[in-house]
Amino acid sequence: MEQSSALEPMARTLSYRIKLNAEDRAAILALPHDVRTIERGHFVVREREKTIHSCLMLSGVSARSKIVGTGHRAIVAVHVKGDMVDLQNSLLEVADHSVEALTTIKVAMIPRNEIIRLAEDRPQVGRALWRDTLVEGSISREWVANVGRRDARTRLAHVLCEFAVRLRVAGLADGDEYELPMTQEQLADATGLTAVHVNRTIRTLETEGLLERPYPRAIRYSDWRAIAEVGDFDSNYLHLNHHEQAVA
Amino acid sequence: MEQSSALEPMARTLSYRIKLNAEDRAAILALPHDVRTIERGHFVVREREKTIHSCLMLSGVSARSKIVGTGHRAIVAVHVKGDMVDLQNSLLEVADHSVEALTTIKVAMIPRNEIIRLAEDRPQVGRALWRDTLVEGSISREWVANVGRRDARTRLAHVLCEFAVRLRVAGLADGDEYELPMTQEQLADATGLTAVHVNRTIRTLETEGLLERPYPRAIRYSDWRAIAEVGDFDSNYLHLNHHEQAVA
DNA sequence: CGTAGGCTTGAAAAGCGTCAATAGGAGTGG
DNA sequence: CCACTCCTATTGACGCTTTTCAAGCCTACG
Numbered sequence: 001m002e003q004s005s006a007l008e009p010m011a012r013t014l015s016y017r018i019k020l021n022a023e024d025r026a027a028i029l030a031l032p033h034d035v036r037t038i039e040r041g042h043f044v045v046r047e048r049e050k051t052i053h054s055c056l057m058l059s060g061v062s063a064r065s066k067i068v069g070t071g072h073r074a075i076v077a078v079h080v081k082g083d084m085v086d087l088q089n090s091l092l093e094v095a096d097h098s099v100e101a102l103t104t105i106k107v108a109m110i111p112r113n114e115i116i117r118l119a120e121d122r123p124q125v126g127r128a129l130w131r132d133t134l135v136e137g138s139i140s141r142e143w144v145a146n147v148g149r150r151d152a153r154t155r156l157a158h159v160l161c162e163f164a165v166r167l168r169v170a171g172l173a174d175g176d177e178y179e180l181p182m183t184q185e186q187l188a189d190a191t192g193l194t195a196v197h198v199n200r201t202i203r204t205l206e207t208e209g210l211l212e213r214p215y216p217r218a219i220r221y222s223d224w225r226a227i228a229e230v231g232d233f234d235s236n237y238l239h240l241n242h243h244e245q246a247v248a
Numbered sequence: 249m250e251q252s253s254a255l256e257p258m259a260r261t262l263s264y265r266i267k268l269n270a271e272d273r274a275a276i277l278a279l280p281h282d283v284r285t286i287e288r289g290h291f292v293v294r295e296r297e298k299t300i301h302s303c304l305m306l307s308g309v310s311a312r313s314k315i316v317g318t319g320h321r322a323i324v325a326v327h328v329k330g331d332m333v334d335l336q337n338s339l340l341e342v343a344d345h346s347v348e349a350l351t352t353i354k355v356a357m358i359p360r361n362e363i364i365r366l367a368e369d370r371p372q373v374g375r376a377l378w379r380d381t382l383v384e385g386s387i388s389r390e391w392v393a394n395v396g397r398r399d400a401r402t403r404l405a406h407v408l409c410e411f412a413v414r415l416r417v418a419g420l421a422d423g424d425e426y427e428l429p430m431t432q433e434q435l436a437d438a439t440g441l442t443a444v445h446v447n448r449t450i451r452t453l454e455t456e457g458l459l460e461r462p463y464p465r466a467i468r469y470s471d472w473r474a475i476a477e478v479g480d481f482d483s484n485y486l487h488l489n490h491h492e493q494a495v496a
Numbered sequence: 497c498g499t500a501g502g503c504t505t506g507a508a509a510a511g512c513g514t515c516a517a518t519a520g521g522a523g524t525g526g
Numbered sequence: 527c528c529a530c531t532c533c534t535a536t537t538g539a540c541g542c543t544t545t546t547c548a549a550g551c552c553t554a555c556g
Binding site: 076087134150 | 295296312314324367375382393402
């Protein structure tokens with residue numbers, strides 16, 4: 001039974017948040033859900049929409065985005081396999097932002113009332129969900145600081161470090177290389193820069209020998225310490241303590 | 249009994265998040281706690297510190313802040329009466345940021361295990377707490393967009409609008425005027441600008457007749473619509489739906 | 497083989513930061 | 527009550543990071 005559920009990544013993520021026993025895991029895997037494929041550029045949720053599902057990322061990359069008054073897009077969070085993209089919609093009826101697929105993604109849609117029921121029936125799972133929300137908040141705060149108080153070079157290096165660690169935790173990278181299927185424009189929207197400047201900045205980092213791009217949309221760092229220092233990166237805010245630190 | 253508890257603002261806030269019955273309210277007010285006064289500039293929690301308390305704001309203004317590699321400070325959230333400042337510390341053992349008093353503040357320190365117990369014993373309160381966390385996350389995301397994709401003028405007007413609404417909801421402002429006990433330097437750290445530029449920008453807004461400062465550290469807007477439009481402000485992200493909209 | 501989307505690069509402009517100096521107000525001690 | 531100090535607000539001049547605009551290039555794909 002366990003093996004066959006698409007919700008395995010959810011059980012895995014929540015296990016990182018708080019130790020769960022077999023029954024908790026089984027209850028998670030038994031949640032009713034509906035697997036859906038969403039094409040790049042399409043939306044999982046749109047701002048101001050009423051939602052009745054929460055959704056779990058199974059593959060690909062998605063982003064929470066907001067469009068400001070000038071029409072520019074801000075990417076306020078990025079999500080990969082195992083992330084609960086719409087947990088907030090379990091309790092907040094009206095979406096305060098959109099979620100769009102940055103690549104073709106697979107998600108599992110879970111009815112919100114089932115999530116609420118699960119959180120109540122199994123307090124330990126409820127705590128894990130709450131805790132997951134808190135970790136997400138922590139990442140969001142780091143992003144505020146990143147965009148608000150770091151220059152382009154540091155800012156970009158910082159998100160690249162964050163992605164390295166998170167992809168590794170999700171089991172999507174090992175060694176010193178990872179695939180980052182985001183365009184430079186998407187990176188720009190995630191860092192509060194322009195695509196042009198992201199391009200220049202990445203190339204500078206490359207020139208300085210801090211990173212390589214072995215093939216398009218891939219990042220490789222030969223010296224983690226060096227890039228982490230440039231990016232003013234310290235994984236504390238990812239709260240991986242229930243897990244071995246992903247990258248030394 | 250109810251009247252005399254210092255935790256009344258917490259019960260009030262959580263009631264906004266989800267409808268609570270008399271027993272839920274009583275359970276909240278009965279939480280063990282310890283009221284403490286903290287002077288301006290002092291810290292409630294410091295980054296990387298282990299915490300065993302969550303804390304509720306009773307008066308004054310506090311800020312969650314992070315210091316980046318260059319030594320610059322980023323204010324990633326601002327809190328007023330009724331806000332649960334350290335809810336994340338109930339479940340995340342190591343603080344990922346500092347909380348400092350921007351004015352002299354009064355807080356109620358509540359042991360984290362008591363909060364966890366309460367959330368478990370009274371599911372409706374647990375949901376309210378979770379929901380409060382989600383709303384905070386929503387505000388944080390708006391801040392990422394604000395700092396990342398709005399220019400100085402819009403950005404500043406936006407936070408001034410947010411404060412207007414939140415202070416009103418907290419019962420700390422009515423009419424078209426409110427006291428904002430933050431220095432321009434603190435505003436700068438909250439908007440990713442410099443104090444000098446905050447000064448110039450505020451004065452521009454004043455010159456344009458969008459706001460007045462009747463006395464130091466006070467903001468008055470004669471035309472809410474106008475300032476909200478300049479600030480690209482829409483209170484949707486504050487999720488005040490259990491409450492009448494504070495400002496039309 | 498052509499088109500579209502993304503990447504790359506240059507030149508110039510603009511917004512915001514830095515540095516520096518002055519002024520105002522609140523609190524303190526004589 | 528005045529002198530002093532510290533902190534905050536204000537303003538100017540200047541410089542730099544980042545943006546804007548524009549063009550060319552590469553690659554994937556139909």
